[in-house]
Each structure stands twice: as structure tokens, then as C-alpha cells.
Amino acid sequence: MTGNEKILQYLSAVPAWYLATSVDDQPHVRPFSFAAEQDGKIWFCTATTKDVWDELVANPKFEATAWWPGHGWLILRGRAGLEDRVNDDIRYAGFAHLSGLGETYDGPNDPTLTFFSVEEPQAWICNHEEWVPVEL
Incomplete structure (x- = not known):
């Protein structure tokens, strides 16, 4: 299993995981629940109308974490690549996912729907005894 596959396994095994940003020395944390892989990179979905x-x-710069009961937790650190370059399949999957959460968009090509990649990723799988780096 590749590092990206392991990360996606953690992120998809739980109903929500948390992404943290920091602006003006103030951290902000919110739940996320969509992740996909394309061209060897992990991609997340949000909207240009959101504070995040x-x-x-x-x-x-951001950090994400997911706790998978019985497996420990994932810490994923990176820099958001803000150039949206996902393919149509991922765009539709992100649109469908966010629509299923009750968000409203004018289809998968709505200009407010956007995807960002995880650049310069670092990841660890942790439990109460050790932190194991994920080879990326």
C-alpha cells in the first residue's frame, strides 16, 4: 500500500476528519470529509465562498488529523496547492459528496466549488506508544 493509499484509507474510514489553518496567529479548525488521489497527490474539496x-x-500551510478507532490517528501536514486541476471524475465525486452533506452548488463545474492539493506532505500514524512516519 502506498503512502497516499494509507492516508486515504484513514480519511475515508471515519465520517469526518479535521483540517486546521492558521491566519494572523489564530488557529482555525473545521471538519472535512472528502479526499481523493490524482497524479500522485491527495486532493481536498471546498468552496471559494468559505472562510477556509x-x-x-x-x-x-495546514494540518489535518483523523482518529480511526482501533488503528490510531493520522497526522497530515502540508501546503495547499491552490491550482484546481482535478479531473472530471474527482470533480463530480466532490460535488456529489458535498451535495450529500446539504451544500448547494450549480453542478460539478460550479465556479465556487474548488479543489486543492496537498503539497510537501508529511504524515504520521500515531498511537499512544509511537509515531510512525508514512513514506510519501
Whole structure:
């Protein structure tokens, strides 16, 4: 299993995971629940109308974490690649996922729907005894 596959396994095994940003020395944390892989990179979905997007534009560094009961937790650190280059399949999957959560968009090509990649990723799988780096 590749490092990206392991990360996606953790992120998809739980109903929500948490992404943290920091702007003006103030951390912001919110739940996320969509992740996909394309071209060897992990991609997340959000909207340009959300605070998280403005925060990533101001400071693209972020950290995400997911706790998978019985497996420990994942820590994923990176920089948001803000150039949306996902393929149509991922765009539709992200649109369908967010629509299923009750968000409203004018289809998968709605200009407010955007995807960002995880650049310069670092990841660890942790339990109460050790932190194991994920080879990326």
C-alpha cells in the first residue's frame, strides 16, 4: 500500500476528519470529509465562498488529523496547492459528496466549488506508544 493509499484509507474510514489553518496567529479548525488521489497527490474539496479557502490563500500551510478507532490517528501536514486541476471524475465525486452533506452548488463545474492539493506532505500514524512516519 502506498503512502497516499494509507492516508486515504484513514480519511475515508471515519465520517469526518479535521483540517486546521492558521491566519494572523489564530488557529482555525473545521471538519472535512472528502479526499481523493490524482497524479500522485491527495486532493481536498471546498468552496471559494468559505472562510477556509480565504485562510488557505492567506497562509497555505495546514494540518489535518483523523482518529480511526482501533488503528490510531493520522497526522497530515502540508501546503495547499491552490491550482484546481482535478479531473472530471474527482470533480463530480466532490460535488456529489458535498451535495450529500446539504451544500448547494450549480453542478460539478460550479465556479465556487474548488479543489486543492496537498503539497510537501508529511504524515504520521500515531498511537499512544509511537509515531510512525508514512513514506510519501
